[in-house]
Amino acid sequence: MKYFLTLSILLALVASVCEADNVVAPAARRFTDPASQDVPDFQKHVVPLLGRLGCNSAKCHGSFQGQGDLRLSLFGFDFASDHRSLNGEASSETGTRLSVQHPERSLILRKPTAQVDHEGGKRFAPGSWEHQLLIRWIEAGAKGPPRPTVAQEPPADISAADRKFFRGSVQPILEDHCFECHGFGASKGNFSLSTKAALLQGGDSGPAVVPGKPEKSLLVKAVRYSDEHLQMPPSGKLPDQHIATLKQWIAKGVPWPAGSAAPQETGATLTRLEYEPAEILFHSAGQTQQLRVIAVWQDGTREDVTCLTRFQTNNDAVVQVDRDGKASSTGSGDTHIIARYDNGVAAIPVLRPYPVAAESPPAESPQPTVASPHPIDQRVNAKLAKLALTPSDICSDSEYLRRVSIDMTGTLPTPEEVSTFLKDSRPDKRRRKVDELLQRPEYAAWWTNKLCDFTGCNPQSIRSLLEVALEEGYVKASSWYDWIYARVQRNQPYDELVAEMMLADLADPGDGMPYFWTRQSLKEPKDTAMSVAHAFLGIQLQCAECHKHPFDRWTQSDFNDFGRFFDSVTETKRRSASPKDQQLRLLRSRNIQLQAGDDPRKPLVDWMRAPDNPWFARAFVNRVWAGYFHVGIVEPPDQFTPANPPSNPQLLDWLADGFVANGYDMKWLHRQIATSETYQRSWKPNATNRNDRRNFSRAVPRRIPAEILYDAMKQATAADDKQRDVRSNLKRRAIGHLSMRMAGTHAMKVFGKPDRSINCDCERVNEPTLLQAIFTQNDPLVRMRIADSGWIIDIEDAQEASQPLNTNSLIDQVWLRTVSRHPNQAERQRALQHLQQSNTMAEGITDLLWAMMNTKEFLLNH
Template identity: 25%
Template structure:
């Protein structure tokens, strides 16, 4: 399917969501952080119910009024930028309606409004303004009472509670099961039957590795009749490198991993892949989760054993460096504030399940987080230098260096070196360009003094060439060998405190706020930062058992990744606008157990999947469904669709085409050159078909591979702990028509055809590979009919040889298996 068609489908889906008012946490937070403050500050004076004179008949203080628009038409048309007059106005594209009239908004703000309209203009405001007061003051929240706010359940430390008694004492296998069963019995319900053995094997293999079980795994499991059969399977899966690749991808969703900046211009980040590989390695090594967080926030400040250990910890801070950035922002202060804001937003949602960044422009509208707390954190990140490695070219006004790790880091460069003579040639070209640039600067100065017109294009062109060539040269040492480079964060020499910026505007600094933490997360006044940026203090606090949220948020994420729904359904938001936990005592029990077991992710996963709750079937129970249609009580295992990566990897696996050994680095890191040619190669590199696991595909913001984008891949610009799931026609069309899917169908057909000399056995083998089970008698008959009718139709067409017809038939059969609901869903 063409990207334009897919984009249209996304827009239509977004519009539908906006019309029905079904806002996600992501949409609500985006509006509150990015849109409402600007409307209040810049628009309400002339375009609200309280304006002395409503200009152009346009009011923007309610959702209904914004969609209706004014005298010239709708201000916002969800999903359609070109039809939204508000966007035209703030772009200053029409001299007759430039808004705001006092001056054009910053490019980053305009980009936020464009993104808002693209996502369907989600708007949580009601249709009526609450009272007759000033519109801005109506919106502003009363003073926050932090002491009272600490009473909210999410800011209380996890508490031990007695394991509940249950009536059906024979059912539970663990305390986890007792918490689940007790809730069910309160409602007069009972869990469904256990899953069948083969269904359970397929479920746990996908859930732990993102891959279907192999024929060897199936045979070994079926032969093992001991009570420990599943335990052995789980232990083998946890020990597999495939575990880290799949569970690392879960965390990369949360960490908004990508290899480019996104936003206004899509600048590549050639060394983002190091962070990806570090995450995969950390999950495979079962790094304690608190240490996992500590290294991502302050790895450069932690003690280290040797150069290898030090390099890994520096790479971990790529977590803070890989986010979106407004590279075309000219104001360095504004750019620094935007980078810090993105880091605060990511960190607090990912680790604390709290939307602290909503307090940038005002006290948090819903949670007990004053604006001062936001700027206490901002000072920490403004005192840290984020190194991401981009060149100062046109539109990229904020270039950055990278961190050189050195030869003793034990890491691969990720790209090939060049000869010493080639490096010398680049240096000579650089000298020539420097000389040319100096000449043109002198010419420009002379023209300015004499009042002549300056040929700015010639000067910009040589600056662009110089910057691009400098970027190339910096990849190599003087002998031409590839330098080992990484994104990450370092301390600034002199730490700073941040002013409290009125409305979040860089031009309106107020009182200075000492660097510090979020008050409501502490039982009393939090400690102050006394040394350096405070990033190490922040990392240690996040990783502490005294922190009320870190363990709780992570075990809830693990539950979501295994059950399809969190105990707190809003996995990234535990605040007032989030969902309440369905099993609060169980959530605290899991959090405490997680910490007691050394913050081991593998131990926690093992305990959950060996519970009877996880091993329930997906069968329907009318009484349970009537009482709990959303399965919030976990009376069964909900049927779940494979995520985008698992579906692609499963097709590669059953076809025998999967390659578990990708080259180091990323295609993005191997793109070199200058000008448009380099840009073309950069985008081309992201679209090349590969046989590697999906986690290793190059991931450029706004250019996500179609195989992922169509199947609900996470938005790499945002923290995503809970992917949306859809089942739409475009997915089926892709599985029917995509060239790569057809090629995998051919490979699957060859594998099945070569597995035996008779067709009945081939059919059985195909079912075992695709579904992890044997075909039923009815399916065998249907398959026999399919091959017979296919041969008859092909003979009538007389368009192929008999040998070709045979393989076409097997390919079509195998493609049908991979496109089926059973292949795409887990029971």
């Protein structure tokens, strides 16, 4: 009997640990086992369960106003606040939220089991593992997160009433709205709430409070938002009752009980999420795979958290996943399942090869005969092999010339250029053409235009110290464009270009470009932080200003830390003599110590340019790749998040590493992409890759960007002797200086040119619309362009002078000017018939030109 009892105790002790891999058993098993004495942890188990049930979502108790009389932090990232809310008094007459004395009477159990009315409906059944987890937690005292460690001060001589007032009314306000910036070890503006003495000392702006005099206290002034330069908290003005409480506290003399300092961060810290299997490979519809998610904590503990994880598919046409992590194959392709637990996000790859249609003729499914030695092709082809995707054939010479000319230089090739290229028999003529295009001013012009998109060069937003007319905005925007153009043209390393832009100073007569900093949209350091993160790191920080986004890594603390780098950047004649914070923290990286007179932007730029920066080089190469393929390896290109992983990580790594190793050489990057077989593939699909749009097995036709299309219409209608001038006169090109003055015009809006007013690559729209078709067919601008065509006028003049006209040559010119190829026999025959039926040759050619400018082949890059 003694042996059996001992054995039972040992089995109970190890029941929480999986023998095979030393992983703590899942909560669904641990807290339903009568032999287990484990108690659920509020952070590790209770809050994730509430998240899985949807309780802290934006549609329920996680909304700003809460639901009913209960408000939880959005997505459950404020454990202390959530614990206070759950322990608060409910206004309902049906019971209390938590009753340690009578756990089964707790509303947190009765409402989700539908024992009392619950607007959210039944979330779990009585006796389920969810029910048992919560009831075991309540029976054990419903403990919250560990009490924070605080700096102790000598006992304060305050009354019991004042102590209760501070603990119950003042401290919750400070914890919810102030500790993010001035607690947990943070001291924004050199202001800390670590002790009462620190509170009285204040920060850069002076003492925060004057005991007994709330109207003279900066704290009251800040929370009232009465001064546009001093508004706290930055996430929004406090409710009036909170402001009244703080005033009452200051009027009382700022009673501060011993041990009430701002906490230092404590509690469990999640290191990472691991998952099994590392990759899911399906072979047929209906196949299933159970996922397993393991949380690895800072203390080394590993726990199976599958039952507490929230799962979501990035593409339900490829895979679906249920709440328990069971994945089911629904179609061919590749995607990711996103697993979320605590502040961790994991992306689990899912692949299912595409089937080859048995009835397809072999010609439609060509197999590559020789493996390409190009590093890009090797990485792309490796992914295609896993998906059983056969890449399309290499495109024709005319298709390649038009495609690369548009993508690299924003310009159609001239008819003469097309003819010369088609006659060239050298095997390396495509590589030679790439080298030639990279030397043209149009290359620098178009990619300067792209950089202006990312960095926000907007004539209407650039301002000086005084209000200025829009004309000055045009002048400054053009200067901005010229500044970037000069560096792209001479192929200045990208990291140096960014460094000069980031460190520019209006007071410095050097070669910097200060207008990036003088935009109206950058009124606050937080605005600059979001702009810099978007432009140079390919990440979005907007959500983190108010809360941690469930699919991203950034917290409010990360957002505030990053914003402090720009606190000292002011639009004055002289930069601040010293940074406002002596210690700054880089995004998920190290702390930076600053001295008086230091420019905090300098260490930030050094960190961005470092070879091991995880975003800087990747963001740029991904945007350039998207410029050639209309889809990024990370798509959208400015959404580098754990929940949006690259479609081909090996490809992105190679491009980024090579870009850095080659000294951030932009032309090296363009050359590598444009000379790869991947870029040269035809748009024509085969039996396997018809539905593939993310693995680069074929070219995907995409509409020509607004500026290029505007210029292309000018090129197509220009007189023969004006073709080169139209192409090279950048002051009259929409991809050049004209771009600034055309911003906001009807033509540019119709075809999706961005205003450059928001931090989002999505502002440029390249999708075709019905309005665009109406524009190209009927808009006066298009009709005027054709009616006043220098080429058509030359034909009319030749007719009036009775000069002979070569009909076939004119037909060739129509096709060469618009779609950069010769017409096929059927097209030539139809064109000849139309010209024979026209009143004059000029009229017939005008009709053909208009018709070709309205074809998909002209409007799309393929």
